[in-house]
Amino acid sequence: xxxxxxxxxxxxxxxxxxxxxxxxxxxxxxxxxxxxxxxxxxxxxxxxxxxxxxxxxxxxxxxxxxxxxxxxxxxxxxxxxxxxxxxxxxxxxxxxxxxxxxxxxxxxxxxxxxxxxxxxxxxxxxxxxxxxxxxxxxxxxxxxxxxxxxxxxxxxxxxxxxxxxxxxxxxxxxxxxxxxxxxxxxxxxxxxxxxxxxxxxxxxxxxxxxxxxxxxxxxxxxxxxxxxxxxxxxxxxxxxxxxxx
Amino acid sequence: xxxxxxxxxxxxxxxxxxxxxxxxxxxxxxxxxxxxxxxxxxxxxxxxxxxxxxxxxxxxxxxxxxxxxxxxxxxxxxxxxxxxxxxxxxxxxxxxxxxxxxxxxxxxxxxxxxxxxxxxxxxxxxxxxxxxxxxxxxxxxxxxxxxxxxxxxxxxxxxxxxxxxxxxxxxxxxxxxxxxxxxxxxxxxxxxxxxxxxxxxxxxxxxxxxxxxxxxxxxxxxxxxxxxxxxxxxxxxxxxxxxxxxxxxxxxxxxxxxxxxxxxxxxxxxxxxxxxxxxxxxxxxxxxxxxxxxxxxxxxxxx
Numbered sequence: 001x002x003x004x005x006x007x008x009x010x011x012x013x014x015x016x017x018x019x020x021x022x023x024x025x026x027x028x029x030x031x032x033x034x035x036x037x038x039x040x041x042x043x044x045x046x047x048x049x050x051x052x053x054x055x056x057x058x059x060x061x062x063x064x065x066x067x068x069x070x071x072x073x074x075x076x077x078x079x080x081x082x083x084x085x086x087x088x089x090x091x092x093x094x095x096x097x098x099x100x101x102x103x104x105x106x107x108x109x110x111x112x113x114x115x116x117x118x119x120x121x122x123x124x125x126x127x128x129x130x131x132x133x134x135x136x137x138x139x140x141x142x143x144x145x146x147x148x149x150x151x152x153x154x155x156x157x158x159x160x161x162x163x164x165x166x167x168x169x170x171x172x173x174x175x176x177x178x179x180x181x182x183x184x185x186x187x188x189x190x191x192x193x194x195x196x197x198x199x200x201x202x203x204x205x206x207x208x209x210x211x212x213x214x215x216x217x218x219x220x221x222x223x224x225x226x227x228x229x230x231x232x233x234x235x236x237x238x239x240x241x242x243x244x245x
Numbered sequence: 246x247x248x249x250x251x252x253x254x255x256x257x258x259x260x261x262x263x264x265x266x267x268x269x270x271x272x273x274x275x276x277x278x279x280x281x282x283x284x285x286x287x288x289x290x291x292x293x294x295x296x297x298x299x300x301x302x303x304x305x306x307x308x309x310x311x312x313x314x315x316x317x318x319x320x321x322x323x324x325x326x327x328x329x330x331x332x333x334x335x336x337x338x339x340x341x342x343x344x345x346x347x348x349x350x351x352x353x354x355x356x357x358x359x360x361x362x363x364x365x366x367x368x369x370x371x372x373x374x375x376x377x378x379x380x381x382x383x384x385x386x387x388x389x390x391x392x393x394x395x396x397x398x399x400x401x402x403x404x405x406x407x408x409x410x411x412x413x414x415x416x417x418x419x420x421x422x423x424x425x426x427x428x429x430x431x432x433x434x435x436x437x438x439x440x441x442x443x444x445x446x447x448x449x450x451x452x453x454x455x456x457x458x459x460x461x462x463x464x465x466x467x468x469x470x471x472x473x474x475x476x477x478x479x480x481x482x483x484x485x486x487x488x489x490x491x492x493x494x495x496x497x498x499x500x501x502x503x504x505x506x507x508x509x510x511x512x513x514x515x516x517x518x519x520x521x522x523x524x525x526x527x528x529x530x531x532x533x534x535x536x537x538x539x540x541x542x543x544x545x546x547x548x
Contacts, residue, residue, distance in 0.1 A: 082457040171442035184418035
């Protein structure tokens, strides 16, 4: 069966293991992992950025954890948790843990680096206007940190979505099913279809994040590339330009 | 810039060195081309412990019988060593009947021990022969914990049919679409499990999920030491869904003489699946394979 035929087969578009369902399940794990990462990394990042304490240690540990091989960690966690965690959670918990470990460092780094990089003139101006430390954090530093924070969240999301395929290794659903089952069953159309769907999903999310960034980041902080205003070419400006260059 | 040149020179040099390493044919030392000289029998094995273990048993038994042998173990997959057997790089290798038959004839549906061996005899490459098969088998089996077996009164796979709706089955992902897997369980046995969980092929995931109760029925290998360690009950395949995988020596016919045939047939007559489980377990704890082989042969009164 060719790749196109695989995609056109209506059987692959419905049911508990059809494409829409697998995308849904995939996004569900990804969303859970991302939410947990945000809950953990953003407050910690704010604390580090605000106080300047623990940057080396926390960031170092987070980055070191990131170097752990995901699949190995997944199997290890499963073997460790299996005797103590009952029911279906034993497949889900290891999956979410390995995804969170991958996703925390970029968000953490983005948050504290964003706060530290907030324009000191803006911070000083706010202080001069009588803002308290907390107000400065909330109204100046955090909005200034938003572009970096969001880019951290964006790269975390891509990491999570692409790595959530490992869920299939523990028998869970998701787009990884197509890839893993396709390989095991020698059905390479299915395998390629899984990879294509995953890449498409990642691209869509990437675009969504760009849109979200446009919406919530203060216009003054956006690095938009506006087309330079056109200069009507006259002989005079051309001459000036020539001499200038 | 000088540094860059130095680095690339170093990289090129190490690449050359590496390619020098990989250029050697691992079988070349066995005298490929010339084949084994005279009466020497070169024993090969696949690249996993059990195959090497059985090959060690053959080797020690033949040496004790005064045969000149050479060990050329850990060759690779069936695709590689069957080729080596035909070109004379090796002369003898332990095989599994069902898997070898599937390799030689992918359309074969033989499943019982006798059917598989009878078909295998007709499919063997010319110049090679089968000796007697042993009762020892390394095949896919469905296993349950002793608690599950007692609770549902399970002895054979067909006992699962009335209770399967309450049970989850775990196995490798390919089982979902395989006739010798979920499909066959439905078609041949009429067993519909509550769910199928894709795990691994007889590896730690399936074993752990089985012993900790995440799945109630697991596809494992019959010679897995976990069977005895975890007191599992292997369900009898009463409708022969899974092909027999008896251990059987395959030998170059030109090398076969009565001493070799008698020695290896005596080994096959005594080797059992239980023996393989025990020896696999010893091997996984790090005991030398030759030592295990000699101990088994001594116990069996063969040397």
